[in-house]
Amino acid sequence: MVRDRDAIRGKPVTMKLVSPGEAAANTNDIPSEAGEEFVRIGEMAKKYGVTLRTLRFYEDKGLLNPHRDGSTRLYTRRDKARLKLILLGRKVGFSLRDVKQMMDLYDPTGTNTKQLRLALDKSEKQLARLQKQRALIDDAIGELSNSMTAVRQMLSERTAAPQASAAG
Amino acid sequence: MVRDRDAIRGKPVTMKLVSPGEAAANTNDIPSEAGEEFVRIGEMAKKYGVTLRTLRFYEDKGLLNPHRDGSTRLYTRRDKARLKLILLGRKVGFSLRDVKQMMDLYDPTGTNTKQLRLALDKSEKQLARLQKQRALIDDAIGELSNSMTAVRQMLSERTAAPQASAAG
DNA sequence: TATAGGATTGACGTAAACGTAAAAGGTGCG
């Protein structure tokens, strides 16, 4: 059935597929003795600490493109690599749109100069944003600390003074 | 008409109202010679760098309570003080809900100890959040810098090496 | 065969803080 479906979709089945026995391992307790080429969504999610919803969402957004066994998603090393990049991108603050833009430029047959340049360009801008954010946060921390000092002051003086103006 | 409406709403008109002449100053070019007790939404917005929508939104959320001249909002010093607090709160990262919670505890007849304690409590938590955010940002900056270095490396080496693994 | 576990698609919900019309009313000035 698996191969039939893939054949129907016109995909040449040249890669090794999981054997029926391995596919039966729903409970992902079996760590796969050799090179588990395909993993399903549950295992993938656990491995990378994301939810199923997230993986489907990324796919919906065109960031992932797992193979299919009928309707079941099968993720390969390629998908894992892409997911890693997505997670890295999100970690440094890129939007999924940005990540997609950069990924879409990938061309396995070229030098990917354009992709790298775009990535560098976006990274520089993102770095600037991060630094600005950092400044804002530092500022906020400063103001908040000041306010806290003032509030503490008021609390300690609240026995005599008829409150100043902490709120209206 | 102005006073009539206020009278209808049962509000004692003890405070000084803008004279008909002053009220005519729609174009807020007249900076008000004395103590302009009431300002309308446009002037208020300009004075504090927010939009009309924002002021109405804050009112809708129960954060502001301007008087009314019929249907026209009239803001007083009190509202200005509150708005300042709101803006400070937002600056340090409080949600409007938090701000409201704190403001709602204000009691002009008491010591406001509870309010101050709540503010201090929320502030401590917020400070922790800000510091955590800062750490995350620093982390992101680090990772991003690393990636950028790697990308630059790849760009400079792209003449010989057949690209490594910048994307999939 | 019943059951427990995955998996699928579809689609509405969430959070925050407004933005953006839309339709209409009031007003002093030229």
Added chain:
DNA sequence: CGCACCTTTTACGTTTACGTCAATCCTATA
């Protein structure tokens, strides 16, 4: 008188990254 300007309420739209059902399906195991 009419324009330009200010104001009002109502209400849907925006953004981002998923969360949370809901209804179904498939499958291996006890």
